[in-house]
Amino acid sequence: PGWFSEISPLWPGEAHSLKVEKILFQGKSDYQNVMVFQSSTYGKVLVLDGVIQLTERDECAYQEMITHLPLCSIPNPKKVLVIGGGDGGVLREVSRHSSVEQIDICEIDKMVVEVAKQFFPDVAVGYEDPRVNLHIGDGVAFLKNVPAGIYDAVIVDSSDPIGPAQELFEKPFFETIARALRPGGVVSTQAESIWLHMHIIEEIVANCRQIFKGSVNYAWTTVPTYPSGMIGFMLCSTEGPAVDFKNPINPIDDESEPKTLAPLKFYNSEIHQASFCLPSFAKRVIESK
Ligand SMILES: NCCCN[C@H]1CC[C@H](NCCCN)CC1
Numbered sequence: 001p002g003w004f005s006e007i008s009p010l011w012p013g014e015a016h017s018l019k020v021e022k023i024l025f026q027g028k029s030d031y032q033n034v035m036v037f038q039s040s041t042y043g044k045v046l047v048l049d050g051v052i053q054l055t056e057r058d059e060c061a062y063q064e065m066i067t068h069l070p071l072c073s074i075p076n077p078k079k080v081l082v083i084g085g086g087d088g089g090v091l092r093e094v095s096r097h098s099s100v101e102q103i104d105i106c107e108i109d110k111m112v113v114e115v116a117k118q119f120f121p122d123v124a125v126g127y128e129d130p131r132v133n134l135h136i137g138d139g140v141a142f143l144k145n146v147p148a149g150i151y152d153a154v155i156v157d158s159s160d161p162i163g164p165a166q167e168l169f170e171k172p173f174f175e176t177i178a179r180a181l182r183p184g185g186v187v188s189t190q191a192e193s194i195w196l197h198m199h200i201i202e203e204i205v206a207n208c209r210q211i212f213k214g215s216v217n218y219a220w221t222t223v224p225t226y227p228s229g230m231i232g233f234m235l236c237s238t239e240g241p242a243v244d245f246k247n248p249i250n251p252i253d254d255e256s257e258p259k260t261l262a263p264l265k266f267y268n269s270e271i272h273q274a275s276f277c278l279p280s281f282a283k284r285v286i287e288s289k
Pocket of ligand 1: 051052053054062063085086087089090157158159160190192193196226230231
């Protein structure tokens with residue numbers, strides 16, 4: 001009954017709106033306001049502090065790309081850590097890689113996990129994989145306590161740098177990621193929109209270049225229900241065996257395990273390569289740093 005508009009100081013002067021059929025859940029966790037509504041044309045929608053996190057219709061574009069851009073760029077990923085990602089969508093995508101033996105996830109807000117399991121079963125299906133170990137807590141503290149060099153890949157599926165995810169955009173956090181990765185290990189982080197946040201991206205790229213001595217790249221995807229219709233990712237690797245993110249060496253074939261998952265809706269090796277091609281205004285900032 002009416003419209004939801006995504007108004008935020010992070011994208012002043014604009015707001016994407018979705019027609020609401022029914023509000024399904026409203027709650028306040030220890031960290032943020034949590035809402036789920038049935039939209040008219042994008043399926044169910046998860047909203048945290050007034051910001052759209054995912055919709056059933058287009059979540060594939062984000063979850064598949066943030067996961068397969070790193071994991072298809074290294075041979076035989078075995079140990080993967082997800083920071084954030086409480087809805088389970090990234091877990092679902094990691095579980096498509098049969099070489100993976102252990103999937104740790106550290107999500108700060110358990111209400112997000114519970115709400116995802118209740119309202120987004122096709123996203124939270126990721127939790128059903130026996131390789132998954134769920135930790136409820138702060139990703140920064142979690143990373144400080146893990147032994148150095150144990151992960152092949154870290155995926156930072158964060159919300160935006162306002163609220164609980166603020167520290168996931170700062171330099172000390174990137175340092176803890178580099179410490180937790182093996183030589184030639186890879187990280188993929190939610191890195192905002194080149195249309196909205198070139199300054200944030202400039203800062204993140206500068207920090208990544210100081211910390212990740214392998215390669216540092218920005219890639220992007222289209223997500224109709226995120227402001228500006230797109231979102232990007234930092235793809236970085238630590239010093240060690242070279243990683244060429246632009247040419248996937250570890251393709252996912254849909255015949256791989258687990259058979260229970262719906263086939264990929266968005267990711268493929270061509271769009272993997274295309275996602276690193278940037279418009280000039282972004283290229284001159286990101287590739288010069
Ligand atoms: N697993 C899905 C979580 C999605 N993370 C974020 C949710 C908020 C969204 N705001 C976009 C702000 C403009 N770039 C970015 C992705």
